[in-house]
Amino acid sequence: MIPINLSYGLKLELNQKLMMTPELRQAIAILQLSALELSEMIEQEVLENPVLEIAEKQSDEPEAEMDEPQREKEQLDDYLNWDDYFNQGMDKKSEYMVADEKTTVEKFVNSNVSLHEHLEFQLHLAVRDEATKIVGNYLIGCIDENGYLCGTLSEAASNLGVKEEMVLEVLELIQTFDPLGVGARDLQECLLIQYQQKGIYDHLVADIISNHLPDVAAGRYKAIAEKLACKPQDVQQAVDVIRTLDPKPGRAFGGEQCSYIIADMSVERVNGKYVITVNDTSIPQLTINPYYRRVAMGADSESKKFIEGRLNSAVWLIKSIEQRRRTLYNVMEAIIELQQDFFDKGPKFLRPLVMKKVAEKIEVHESTVSRAIANKYVDTPHGLVSLRSFFSTAVHNSEGGQDVSATKVKQKIKELIVAEDSSDPYSDQTLSEILCQHGMKISRRTVAKYREEQGIASSAKRKRY
Structure with missing residues (x-):
């Protein structure tokens, strides 16, 4: 056995190390805030710290006091402005009211009407029977933010204690409301409602909506044409009409408010x-x-x-x-x-x-x-x-010159696709070869990646017959 010598002692050491202080954390957090986020953070700090206060911005020119004769003259001028209203047919008084209230864009943004409120208002105008209103309000409450009806008619009839035929009748009434296609139970019904209410009399469009939507999503126009015994050009024209319809009619109402970017x-x-x-x-x-x-x-x-x-x-x-x-x-x-x-x-x-x-x-x-x-x-x-x-990654220049940025490559891909022949669009491999000719050495898979990032469809879906 080897004896182990254990002893106790005190020893001083001097070393340096980085410490993440609360002040440093705050400085780092403030640095990555945008102007709008920083403004909100400052307002919160003012509420929590009594020592802080917001400096009032003083105007460059002092506001002159208005004497009584001048005030009476302005009131008289305001009254005489009604003469413009009668002569020109314009209500100038409303303009003064808007200016006095200092109406801003945010005021209109904040007063958005939700989809349910919009439908309930139309129901109130269209229906007088109280029992029908109860069914209508129930069905409107079952419509999601995209405008689709959640649940089945039998469930609604059971919960309300009415016949299913009555629920169907009220639903058909709601489906005539604005926006077009609201109250549909699936995408197919939504598009058919819009097809009927817009007065599109094309049997090919109706047939494609009813039976071939999965093929449309996959871009299989030739397969649809073979099944319907028509030309691919006719199918593509019908699909162009279908694309004008809104698959989510309720998204124009409510939801998140518009956000505005403030330059820092x-x-x-x-x-x-x-x-x-x-x-x-x-x-x-x-x-x-x-x-x-x-x-x-x-x-x-x-x-x-x-x-x-x-x-x-x-x-x-x-x-x-x-x-x-x-x-x-x-x-x-x-x-x-x-x-x-x-x-x-x-x-x-x-x-x-x-x-x-x-x-x-x-x-x-x-x-x-x-x-x-x-x-x-x-x-x-x-x-x-x-x-x-x-800040973007570099793409090697095949001609031996200066490397180009990925952003420039993406823009070049977009320009080539815009200028291509729609009847014979460029494949990703062809785009890769063209870019190499312009000194941008890039693989086919990278071309596909950049194309998808810009929301550009593949060559098969871009093809026009």
């Missing part, structure tokens, strides 16, 4: 140089209330500790917002320098770019660049562009 930065060309402007207009300007500093000086230790903690949190938040602004500016400045051809000539001249190159240029970590471009948009001379779209 804008780039303008001024005297041959590009000027970067960080969008701070939608972000509230924060200040620290001086009252709490005075309170902290005469407060007890516990209150003073609380106020100092809130003050430190407020100062760090303001610093983090300013740091975000500087980082966005530096990233955008590096992108302009590395993608000069894009800003000078357009999207076709976008070069391959990786985040590491931008990170090295502004001397930050690659993850910082990734967070800075997340969910950010910039208003450029060529339109609103996502910051992430400036």
Whole structure:
């Protein structure tokens, strides 16, 4: 047995390591927020931190006080404007009311009518019998957001304690409501309702809807033509008519509200140089209330500790917002320098770019660049562009020149397909060979991938007979 010597002792060591402090986590989170998300976050912080307050924006010109004779004159002018209404047939008074209320686009967006409300309103106008209204309201409640009826007629009749014939009669009434095709029990019935109500008198269209929808989805027009003893051209024309019908008639109502993209930065060309402007207009300007500093000086230790903690949190938040602004500016400045051809000539001249190159240029970590471009948009001379779209992988140039970006390859594929002969569309292999002739060495499978990413169908489905 070998004896083991065990002993106890104290030893000092000095080492360095990175610590993820709460302040650093907050700075990282703020960096990856868009302008709209940052504005919401600031409003929440103001509610939670009493030390913070939003600075009021003062107008450049003070509002002049209006004396009594001037006010009476304006009221008289407003009254005399009714003369324009009687002479021109336009209600100018309503225009003044809209201007006074400062109506915005968001006000109309927020007042969307849901599909159920729209159908119930039509039911109220079309039906007077109370029993029919009860059945109609029940069926409307069973219609999903796409406009389709969930459940069966027998279940509805059993739950309401009425005959199934009555439920069918009320459903047929609902199916005449707007939007066309609402209340259908499946896709086939939905399209047939629209076919009938739009007055499309084409037996081939009705036959294809009733019996050949799976073949239409697969693009098997020749097989349909053989079954119906007609030409593939006739089938394709009938399918073109079917594509004008809406398979989801209820999606135009309710659902998610329209979202608007607010540019986080804008780039303008001024005297041959590009000027970067960080969008701070939608972000509230924060200040620290001086009252709490005075309170902290005469407060007890516990209150003073609380106020100092809130003050430190407020100062760090303001610093983090300013740091975000500087980082966005530096990233955008590096992108302009590395993608000069894009800003000078357009999207076709976008070069391959990786985040590491931008990170090295502004001397930050690659993850910082990734967070800075997340969910950010910039208003450029060529339109609103996502910051992430400036970064794309490189495609090897077969002619030995400079590599091209994947975005440029995708655009070239789209241009070739738009200009192709519809009776003999390019296959993915043909597109790959054409791209190689243009110096873009790319495989057939990659062509198929880029084509599908742009929502372009295969050559078999693009073919026109």
